[in-house]
Amino acid sequence: MxxxxxxxxxxxxxxxxxxxxxxxxxxxxxxxxxxxxxxxxxxxxxxxxxxxxxxxxxxxxxxxxxxxxxxxxxxxxxxxxxxxxxxxxxxxxxxxxxxxxxxxxxxxxxxxxxxxxxxxxxxxxxFIDTTGLKSMLLSPEASNLLPSSLEAIGFALGSWLRAFHMWAAAPEQAALRAQMWQSDPMRKTKYLFTYHGFLKVLEMHPEVLEGHREILEKIRDTISKEYGRPSTEDDENLGLIHGDFWSGNILLPATPWREPPLLDVPNKLFIIDWEFAQFGHRSNDIGQLIGDLYERKLYGNVETVAPVMEGAIRGYGELSEEMAFRIAIYVGVHLIGWYNRRPRKGPKVVPSHVILEGLTIGRDFIIKGWEKDRKYFENSALTSLFRRA
Missing domain, CATH: 3.30.200 (Phosphorylase Kinase; domain 1)
Structure with a gap:
């Protein structure tokens, strides 16, 4: 043993x-x-x-x-x-x-x-007799779901996430938020898994990093300082977040999602695994969900994620331009971070040219988001994000 x-x-x-x-x-x-x-x-x-x-x-x-x-x-x-x-x-x-x-x-x-x-x-x-949204999207049965059902799932998630962020910001949750302002180590963990590591991945692919190191280091260092500052409520984009909002932490009943629902039988979703909840930038939650979904299309050619992603963006609702760009930066970081989570062997190994394409898109999302290049994003996979801003 x-x-x-x-x-x-x-x-x-x-x-x-x-x-x-x-x-x-x-x-x-x-x-x-x-x-x-x-x-x-x-x-x-x-x-x-x-x-x-x-x-x-x-x-x-x-x-x-x-x-x-x-x-x-x-x-x-x-x-x-x-x-x-x-x-x-x-x-x-x-x-x-x-x-x-x-x-x-x-x-x-x-x-x-x-x-x-x-x-x-x-x-x-x-939550018995459930399956993860991730597993559902990757299953052969996913193609049997109507696009309207997939978009409705995304819309429900986006709407719920926006409502959760607003609920967590209300005066009634002041004591809850105060708990998180005391040197919360989950913020450090979130940083280590995201902004801390993306440049190390690109260093292993110099053809993607060449000519961009200086600005990427500046972005990393600026956000590192943000994570290092004490938590406050001075920034309206900061608040209590789930901290690990991806398709693996979203469950659906084994019974099919119905659109429209049956009379008196609502469609259900379950949000689990709150260990990473923290006081942080709200872009982390919506950015992780969008990044997780787009990652599966980009690296796995999973087409069923597109309507879920569109629905989530629409459900989250109106965004400030600043928030939209910050979400785009997070999505870029997430796409690069996939490299550390990638399949290393077996049939799901991703070809090198697809990996390089994904890393390049991630790099461009980070840089163009930092430069607030709206025109670039209006012709990207995140175009609907900027229709909300």
Missing amino acids: TTEDADADAASKHVLQQLSDTVYACSSLSPLSSRPGNFVYRGVLVHPLSAKDEDPIRTVIIKHCTTSTSEDAPDHIASRADGPNFEELLLNSIAHFSPLTDPSILIKVPRLNLLDEASNIQVLED
Whole structure:
């Protein structure tokens, strides 16, 4: 047994033991994902729990973190100095957030059922019989969805995200925001995964970087200083953000999305994984969603993402020109960052000429966004972004 396997085995036994005397005692745990020091399971409850107007609750999602300080956290994965307290406050607060007035769409976040701070264990609502938006878009069945349905999914996500940003900026959430202003390490982690690394990728492709290093270094350094400043509310574009808003953290029921919906049966979406929530630039959220979708078209030739992307931009609504350019910069950074996430072997390996094309587009999005070259973007894949500005 490897050290990693031994750690995983010890973690699952610890979780089972810690929950054994609670109503969330589990007969078994199924690993869903893990990275060193962080484990996510689906637990089968020993005793199903009754739920108002719903079927009994038979499974839960369990998250367990064994690293408690940013120094211990591997791969620059930071954890908050105050443990999971902020996520508890956020999830409990957002449980009362119902932004969309359209009765045909229901968007939910997971309910936090139990928080064991001493053991770093969270028990969360399990959205059963769901699939990730990412998996859905990549599946053969995606082509059976009408473009109007795909655009409606994007529109619902964009509308929800805009409403969430506005809800988080309201006076009622002042205490929630204040929690994030205390040297939040998730901002550092977000920076390390995005703006910190894009230039290193381009350095491995000098034909893309040649003639552009100086301006790209200036952009990186300027945004690095922004991340290093203490959080304040002086900038209207800063606020509480999800921090990891991509298609893998968006779930849909296994039942097909219907457009128009069936009578009294709303279409549903679920937004999960709030660990990266932070006080940051709102362009990070909408930019990550757009970048994630466009990445799949650019590098994977997945055409079904286009109407989702258009719908998300339309749903998010009117943008200032400054915000539109900042979103474009983030999308460019995201497209370059794909290189570190790319498939290394197997049938999904991307040809080198496609990689270079994607990196070049990412580079140009960053530079043209910084230079506020609106004419360039009006003839780009982000043209609809600038119709909203």
